[in-house]
Amino acid sequence: MKFTKMHGLGNDYIYINAITETVDNPEQLAVQMSRQHYGIGADGLILIRQSDVADFMMDMYNADGSRAEMCGNGIRCVAKFVYDNKLTEKTELLIETLSGVKRLFLEVEDKIVKMVTVDMGKPELLSTKIPAISDKEIIKNEKIEIDGEIYHITCVSMGNPHTVLFVEDIREVKLEDIGPKIEKHPMFPKKSNVEFVEVITNNIIRMRVWERGTGITLACGTGACASVVASIMNDYTDRRVDVVLDGGILTVDWNESNDIISMRGPTETVFEGSWGGL
Numbered sequence: 139m140k141f142t143k144m145h146g147l148g149n150d151y152i153y154i155n156a157i158t159e160t161v162d163n164p165e166q167l168a169v170q171m172s173r174q175h176y177g178i179g180a181d182g183l184i185l186i187r188q189s190d191v192a193d194f195m196m197d198m199y200n201a202d203g204s205r206a207e208m209c210g211n212g213i214r215c216v217a218k219f220v221y222d223n224k225l226t227e228k229t230e231l232l233i234e235t236l237s238g239v240k241r242l243f244l245e246v247e248d249k250i251v252k253m254v255t256v257d258m259g260k261p262e263l264l265s266t267k268i269p270a271i272s273d274k275e276i277i278k279n280e281k282i283e284i285d286g287e288i289y290h291i292t293c294v295s296m297g298n299p300h301t302v303l304f305v306e307d308i309r310e311v312k313l314e315d316i317g318p319k320i321e322k323h324p325m326f327p328k329k330s331n332v333e334f335v336e337v338i339t340n341n342i343i344r345m346r347v348w349e350r351g352t353g354i355t356l357a358c359g360t361g362a363c364a365s366v367v368a369s370i371m372n373d374y375t376d377r378r379v380d381v382v383l384d385g386g387i388l389t390v391d392w393n394e395s396n397d398i399i400s401m402r403g404p405t406e407t408v409f410e411g412s413w414g415g416l
């Protein structure tokens with residue numbers, strides 16, 4: 139089976155053209171391929187499938203084999219994959235996900251994809267839709283207690299669930315300790331991605347992420363968008379923000395007139411290979 143390893147700001151996935159390759163058990167394959175030392179090593183697996191309603195479909199699995207509704211960096215890499223592999227010549231594409239169809243724009247110079255922007259759609263703020271169990275309709279700067287400590291959370295869905303926490307100094311956050319406790323907190327029936335954010339200016343935030351189903355990653359596109367939405371909701375930033383992640387910078391814009399979020403950033407192909415049959 140042919141695969142391609144790609145990343146967006148170090149958020150790395152294994153990409154398979156499932157239009158031509160048969161993948162029987164994607165959940166199990168995601169676990170096997172994503173493992174360091176015994177597999178390829180990645181944050182998860184992304185299958186590119188045919189779509190009845192868009193140009194292509196993205197089918198995404200985290201490193202633990204769980205399926206996710208949306209992946210912001212992954213979908214930008216899917217756009218580069220289909221262009222580079224000549225599955226399309228379009229530089230404006232529609233890609234179906236489990237959270238709807240997204241529009242993508244490729245910036246191409248001399249046939250080389252430089253940057254990819256994705257229209258991520260509208261954020262969902264209703265707690266019932268995130269989903270999060272709460273007596274509040276919108277969870278904005280609400281308290282939760284974990285191990286006797288009080289944390290303030292803001293919850294946003296970008297098709298997938300996110301919990302954002304603002305901190306004074308991001309270097310002091312013990313992500314590997316607190317991340318999984320929030321991810322698996324009983325208030326989140328589908329678990330949650332977790333973002334810690336330090337506001338630098340009203341146009342720059344620093345963010346680190348604990349991803350549902352994967353753990354610490356170098357970047358998260360949906361997480362960057364959720365963090366910008368939470369920053370605006372809490373009056374910390376303007377609507378166009380550079381999000382500084384461990385792996386690089388994503389530019390996120392929450393359009394005031396149509397409520398749509400766009401996200402722009404780089405994508406890279408690392409290598410190609412074949413899996414199995416040895």
Ligand SMILES: N[C@@H](CCC[C@H](N)C(=O)O)C(=O)O
Nearest residue numbers: 206209210211298358359360
């Ligand atoms: N890294 C992704 C998000 C991947 C899915 C996430 N872990 C989930 O389970 O919701 C991104 O760039 O958005």
